[in-house]
Amino acid sequence: MSNANGTSLLRLGVILLMAGVISLSVVFFWFSLSNNCPSPVFRPDRYSQIIADKSSRPLANKAEGKPLVLLWVWPQDYRFEFSDCKRFFNIDNCQLTDDRSLYNDADDVIVYHRNISKDLSNLPPSPRPPFQRWIWLHLESPTNTKIIPGLENLFNLTLSYRQDADIPVRMRLITSKEPNKDFVIPKKDKLVCWIVSNNNSTTGVDRRNDFFKEFSKYIQVTLFGKAYARFLNYTDYYPTLASCKFYLALENSVHKDYFMEKINGPLAAGTVPVVLGPPRRNYENYYPAESFIHVDDFPDERSLAMYLLQLDRDENAYHQYFNWRKHLTPSPHLILQTQEFILAICTACDHVARHREYKEVHDLYDWYFR
Ligand SMILES: *[C@@H]1O[C@H](CO)[C@@H](O)[C@H](O)[C@H]1NC(C)=O
Ligand SMILES: *[C@@H]1O[C@H](CO)[C@@H](O)[C@H](O)[C@H]1NC(C)=O
Ligand SMILES: *[C@@H]1O[C@H](CO)[C@@H](O)[C@H](O)[C@H]1NC(C)=O
Ligand SMILES: *[C@@H]1O[C@H](CO)[C@@H](O)[C@H](O)[C@H]1NC(C)=O
Ligand SMILES: *[C@@H]1O[C@H](CO)[C@@H](O)[C@H](O)[C@H]1NC(C)=O
Secondary structure: OOOOOOOOOOHHHHHHHHHHHOOOOOOOOOOOOEOOOOOEOOOHHHHHHHHHHHOOOOOOOHHHOOOEEEEOOOHHHOOOOOOHHHHHHOOOOOEEEOOHHHHHHOOEEEEEHHHOOOOOOOOOOOOOOOOOEEEEEOOEOHHHOOOOOOOOOOOOEEEEOOOOOOEEOOOOOEEOOOOOOOOOOOOOOEEEEEEOOOOOHHHOOHHHHHHHHHHOOOOOEEEEEHHHOEOOOHHHHHHHHHOEEEEEEEOOOOOOOOOOHHHHHHHHHOOEEEEEOOOHHHHOOOOOHHHOEEHHHOOOHHHHHHHHHHHHHOHHHHHHHHHHHHOEEOOOEOOOHHHOOHHHHHHHHHHHHHOOOOOOOOOHHHHHHO
């Protein structure tokens, strides 16, 4: 995957190009278990601003150099080059390592929740150096989170999709003063699309399945993904999304702030997301009200379907859903499953380089499940 050193011009072109350039493995779009925002793609220039806005303090002491951040395990064994932080997000203000022999020197240690064993035997050693902070990395929703006893008061920072985490992870829309004149709504040859891979009811998918069963009685939906035995090569992800008028962004479980790539993908591709998740107000913390359609805007699935059919016939009304693009720019996220944690880890790197404050996390699960 190469860098997009493109201007904000021809954004979609860039997206398509990126998608095309990406190499050749298979993609299993498991838009599913994780909230996981397989992270964003390629707006290095932009992304550094995104992160900077929350944490605009200068380095506490530049002379001391970059903090050393130890990744204790590779989450799900999805490895990547640490230089990807620079490559994708223009982040290189910490020194990332997976070399445990540097433990005593590490300023921060990232520990991935799902890889902690029940007996805690694979945690980093204690006592930890007095200056060292442990970062709890977890991207699943509460519905899909196992409680491992003993972590309640162990960490210093939380790293999560939640906005009230110490280090929130998310692709944000970027504002621009100059109107973006280059955006063109991509050509459409499908009405509603849905990529779905996870259909395991233990992960909370019943609600979206119920929704879909009813909804699809009234309107045609083009399906992709593992759950439908219709794999979508990841190189086709953005082009396919772009070719649909609407995209079903249905979360597996409903939690505050728990929406990431499912809505980001269609917004970045030039498609109107139809979201099922937490209330509209929560989405509006991140996305303009008129950029998406919320299933709760309608009394039932049928009226939603009727509304989409009406928009399909009314170009002008449909186009209103793209007015926001004049002054806001989305960034495509990274789409390979193995890239799922890159954004989170890079975001942590950037955060700890700017924030060296003392911090303790108490009652981790009270916070997480509240
Ligand atoms: C995915 O797309 C790339 C590029 O078009 C192609 O070379 C590769 O063989 C495809 N992979 C699969 C599994 O179809
Ligand atoms: C982390 O968990 C994944 C998935 O359960 C597993 O495949 C991997 O081997 C684990 N890695 C470590 C270092 O325990
Ligand atoms: C569904 O998830 C549960 C819990 O993770 C797992 O035990 C089960 O094997 C999964 N079922 C399928 C069909 O993948
Ligand atoms: C998912 O599971 C539900 C219930 O088991 C089933 O009705 C539905 O057809 C499944 N969907 C897919 C895509 O397999
Ligand atoms: C990190 O958190 C632990 C557990 O609460 C605490 O004992 C330690 O003093 C904290 N260290 C730093 C540097 O924040």
